[in-house]
Amino acid sequence: MKHWRIEQVAWDRFDPTKVDPEIIPLVKAAAMVEKNGGDYALYLGGVFHDDPDFRNAAEYWSVEEIQHGDALGKWAMIADPGWDFDAAFARYRAGFRIKTDADASIRGSRTGELIARCMVETGTSSYYTALGEATEEPVLREVCRLIAADEYRHFKLFYDHMRRYLAREKLSFPRRLRVAAGRIGESEDDELAYAYHCGNEPEDLPYDHDRCIAAYMARAMGAYRLRHIERGMGMIFKAVGLPPRGRLSAVAAKGAWRLLQWRRDRYRRQAAAAASGAAAARAAAATA
Ligand SMILES: [Fe+2]
Numbered sequence: 380m381k382h383w384r385i386e387q388v389a390w391d392r393f394d395p396t397k398v399d400p401e402i403i404p405l406v407k408a409a410a411m412v413e414k415n416g417g418d419y420a421l422y423l424g425g426v427f428h429d430d431p432d433f434r435n436a437a438e439y440w441s442v443e444e445i446q447h448g449d450a451l452g453k454w455a456m457i458a459d460p461g462w463d464f465d466a467a468f469a470r471y472r473a474g475f476r477i478k479t480d481a482d483a484s485i486r487g488s489r490t491g492e493l494i495a496r497c498m499v500e501t502g503t504s505s506y507y508t509a510l511g512e513a514t515e516e517p518v519l520r521e522v523c524r525l526i527a528a529d530e531y532r533h534f535k536l537f538y539d540h541m542r543r544y545l546a547r548e549k550l551s552f553p554r555r556l557r558v559a560a561g562r563i564g565e566s567e568d569d570e571l572a573y574a575y576h577c578g579n580e581p582e583d584l585p586y587d588h589d590r591c592i593a594a595y596m597a598r599a600m601g602a603y604r605l606r607h608i609e610r611g612m613g614m615i616f617k618a619v620g621l622p623p624r625g626r627l628s629a630v631a632a633k634g635a636w637r638l639l640q641w642r643r644d645r646y647r648r649q650a651a652a653a654a655s656g657a658a659a660a661r662a663a664a665a666t667a
Pocket residue numbers: 413443444447503526530
């Protein structure tokens with residue numbers, strides 16, 4: 380059922396001279412979040428316990444997400460041969476777990492759950508498109524293109540099921556909007572920040588959410604261009620029931636693009652300050 384397999388990627392085209400070292404930490408963090416997809420399938424299986432069609436689709440979906448993690452992890456180990464994906468992922472699993480034994484959605488309704496999933500797939504579809512276009516390394520470009528295509532299909536999958544539940548549950552527009560906005564806001568919670576920590580920072584350095592999300596976002600936000608935000612905004616609009624291509628969507632995309640640039644620059648300053656603070660602490664420790 381998978382649309383592609385890891386073995387199909389032309390790994391032998393890897394070109395170390397085209398690797399941007401700033402992209403490697405992003406790939407390591409993303410690999411872990413993706414590989415954790417199995418837990419989300421367990422959670423969704425509980426939420427949709429009496430819907431075998433959806434449960435089946437969610438099973439296939441999680442197989443694809445786990446493959447995203449394996450492909451990104453493989454690339455990161457080629458780009459940085461000293462990196463151990465299994466060890467980093469074990470560390471991640473030990474410190475970050477989602478609730479898998481739910482019998483109802485944490486979003487308050489099944490429609491809400493599916494809108495939240497649409498937001499995640501909008502984010503990943505936009506991100507891998509942006510990341511693939513931002514890198515010159517041919518294998519990572521190919522991997523990102525394959526993953527981005529999966530993420531877009533995932534969006535459509537959750538969207539179609541959402542429409543089915545919307546007809547039944549009739550979740551109001553403000554509620555749909557609230558769930559969507561809430562899930563977008565969560566993208567800066569621990570899931571990615573902790574993955575950045577486990578993938579990139581030494582084990583003796585305690586986890587710090589603000590430091591890690593700044594380090595991650597300072598790099599990740601740099602990959603985006605206005606066109607990625609416009610496309611993502613169209614998907615968000617579609618998921619909440621607004622016209623995806625219209626004046627309102629274009630205005631919202633421009634506003635989001637300005638906000639993203641402002642936040643990217645703020646994260647860059649925070650990350651630079653944290654890095655110089657760490658360097659000063661190391662220097663002080665060395666002379667002590
Ligand atoms: Fe994915």
